[in-house]
Amino acid sequence: MNAKITVTDLNFFYGNFQALKNISLRIPENQVTAFIGPSGCGKSTLLRLFNRMNDLIEDIKLQGEILIDGKDIYSKNTDLIQLRKNVGMVFQKPNPFAKTIFENVAYGLKVNGVTNKAEITMQVESALTRAALWDEVKDKLNKSALAISGGQQQRLCIARCLAVRPEIILMDEPASALDPISTSKIEELILDLKSKYTIIIVTHNMQQASRISDKTAFFYLGELIEYGETNQLFMAPKIERTQNYITGRFG
Amino acid sequence: MNKYLIEKIIFWIFRIMAFLVVGILFWILAFIAAEGMQVISWEFIFSMPKEGMTQGGIFPAIVGTICLMIGSMLFAFPIGVMSAIYLNEFLLPGKLKTFINLMTDNLAGIPSIVFGLFGMALFVNKLHFGDSILAGSLTLGLFVLPIIIRTTETALKSIDDTYRHASYAMGASKLYTIKNVVIPMAMPNIITGLILGMGRVSGETAPILFTVAAYFLPQLPDSIYDQVMALPYHLYVLATSGTDIESSRPMAYGTALVLIFIVLICNLTANFIRSIKN
Numbered sequence: 001m002n003a004k005i006t007v008t009d010l011n012f013f014y015g016n017f018q019a020l021k022n023i024s025l026r027i028p029e030n031q032v033t034a035f036i037g038p039s040g041c042g043k044s045t046l047l048r049l050f051n052r053m054n055d056l057i058e059d060i061k062l063q064g065e066i067l068i069d070g071k072d073i074y075s076k077n078t079d080l081i082q083l084r085k086n087v088g089m090v091f092q093k094p095n096p097f098a099k100t101i102f103e104n105v106a107y108g109l110k111v112n113g114v115t116n117k118a119e120i121t122m123q124v125e126s127a128l129t130r131a132a133l134w135d136e137v138k139d140k141l142n143k144s145a146l147a148i149s150g151g152q153q154q155r156l157c158i159a160r161c162l163a164v165r166p167e168i169i170l171m172d173e174p175a176s177a178l179d180p181i182s183t184s185k186i187e188e189l190i191l192d193l194k195s196k197y198t199i200i201i202v203t204h205n206m207q208q209a210s211r212i213s214d215k216t217a218f219f220y221l222g223e224l225i226e227y228g229e230t231n232q233l234f235m236a237p238k239i240e241r242t243q244n245y246i247t248g249r250f251g
Numbered sequence: 252m253n254k255y256l257i258e259k260i261i262f263w264i265f266r267i268m269a270f271l272v273v274g275i276l277f278w279i280l281a282f283i284a285a286e287g288m289q290v291i292s293w294e295f296i297f298s299m300p301k302e303g304m305t306q307g308g309i310f311p312a313i314v315g316t317i318c319l320m321i322g323s324m325l326f327a328f329p330i331g332v333m334s335a336i337y338l339n340e341f342l343l344p345g346k347l348k349t350f351i352n353l354m355t356d357n358l359a360g361i362p363s364i365v366f367g368l369f370g371m372a373l374f375v376n377k378l379h380f381g382d383s384i385l386a387g388s389l390t391l392g393l394f395v396l397p398i399i400i401r402t403t404e405t406a407l408k409s410i411d412d413t414y415r416h417a418s419y420a421m422g423a424s425k426l427y428t429i430k431n432v433v434i435p436m437a438m439p440n441i442i443t444g445l446i447l448g449m450g451r452v453s454g455e456t457a458p459i460l461f462t463v464a465a466y467f468l469p470q471l472p473d474s475i476y477d478q479v480m481a482l483p484y485h486l487y488v489l490a491t492s493g494t495d496i497e498s499s500r501p502m503a504y505g506t507a508l509v510l511i512f513i514v515l516i517c518n519l520t521a522n523f524i525r526s527i528k529n
Contacts, residue, residue, distance in 0.1 A: 051420055053416060053419065053420065056416070056419070058343060080422075081422040081424075082422075084419065084420055084421060084422040085421070085422045088420065088421070089416075089417070089420035091413045091416065091417060092413075093411075093413060095411070095413045095414050095417050097414065097417075097418075097432050097435075097436070098435060098436045099435070107418070107421065107423075107431070108421035108422070108423075110431075111418070111421050111422055111423040111427060112421075112422055157417070160417075160421070161420075161421070164421050164422065
């Protein structure tokens with residue numbers, strides 16, 4: 001296994017509260033890794049450490065190491081902009097900007113200084129195609145992104161993230177606000193994308209984790225309880241607490 | 252007594268109070284409209300006052316008020332929006348934020364006549380602007396500043412943080428995010444605040460009393476250093492200290508009607524902008 005992200009002895013604090021305790025795990029390249037666990041278990045916190053979104057919060061403390069492609073992303077030499085270009089993020093609720101569909105996808109390109117119109121047009125089409133949205137929106141690229149359905153908006157947000165050409169995509173419960181049909185489209189898309197991207201998805205939906213992920217990590221109260229192949233973790237968990245959680249006995 | 256009956260009576264009292272408010276408003280509007288319509292004409296709106304303000308129109312007062320509305324906003328809008336952006340987007344919760352918010356609220360609570368006095372001392376005398384559009388606009392600008400700050404802050408607060416985070420997650424800086432994501436989304440509500448502020452400014456009398464308003468000046472201003480007539484002060488003059496109060500009374504109602512119309516237009520425009528956004 002080729003590890004894209006390596007976490008070693010990670011402890012993370014909000015003020016005096018320890019949100020993550022002694023986490024070590026290796027996330028494989030070009031696979032889907034699911035983070036599961038009850039609310040407040042630290043899975044979203046860990047996800048947000050990978051693109052340093054937690055930098056926005058005051059009074060935090062991090063011990064240990066997170067390597068992406070072998071480089072410590074919390075070292076002083078880390079270029080935060082480069083890191084966030086490389087590690088895209090999709091949020092729980094679809095959050096397209098109040099701009100046109102085209103402008104939404106072009107946003108990240110413009111942020112990163114792409115000004116050539118032809119280049120932008122090409123990248124926008126390519127990103128929308130990869131997000132399986134091109135056919136649905138190609139005739140209304142100049143319409144407001146708020147006018148399309150919630151499921152389409154979420155795929156637009158994925159396209160917006162793909163346009164920056166990341167290698168890793170973080171997804172924080174990307175389908176929890178969507179209806180079943182839109183959810184299955186997002187899941188298909190995730191399976192489709194994993195050949196080119198390393199995907200980490202936080203989800204409360206156990207079926208979803210088992211359907212789309214190669215590896216699953218189960219967190220509980222800030223600890224990584226069990227981490228392994230998804231099939232193995234769901235069919236034959238090694239630890240009783242994992243067993244109890246995935247069979248719905250608590251959570 | 253039966254508790255359902257008590258409830259019924261109490262809700263009827265509430266209901267009557269609510270309708271009373273609406274009723275009073277309509278009564279005032281109807282009264283002003285009925286009295287004012289008698290003098291309203293193109294001539295009234297577009298001509299100078301004549302015969303000791305008992306004849307002619309109120310054109311210079313309308314122009315003066317519009318000048319002050321625009322002038323005060325040229326000053327208050329950029330300062331108010333910039334400080335609101337600082338307060339909401341950059342300043343973290345803490346003592347300084349609490350202090351600035353407290354001061355903004357206090358600024359909003361100062362009686363408008365005090366602004367007038369301050370404006371006279373600072374802009375008219377100390378800075379030698381004299382009684383002028385400039386001095387009046389700056390004074391009105393100070394008066395309306397808290398309103399602009401508050402409405403802008405509310406507009407910015409209503410933008411969910413995930414939009415900011417989505418932008419940061421693509422490598423955008425805070426400033427880039429504010430300029431390209433936050434401000435465009437908050438713009439309709441910020442503009443609504445601007446227009447409501449203009450409505451507010453148009454009717455204020457005390458801040459312009461010692462800083463710009465002219466008793467009688469039947470000509471249009473040439474520069475920002477000129478004095479102007481203004482609708483609210485003109486109304487005061489016509490009602491209390493004109494040359495012939497009895498015969499200028501209908502004109503006072505006409506002036507009031509024009510003033511109310513301007514405020515109404517501002518409020519309706521603000522509502523309209525808010526509604527197209529939703």
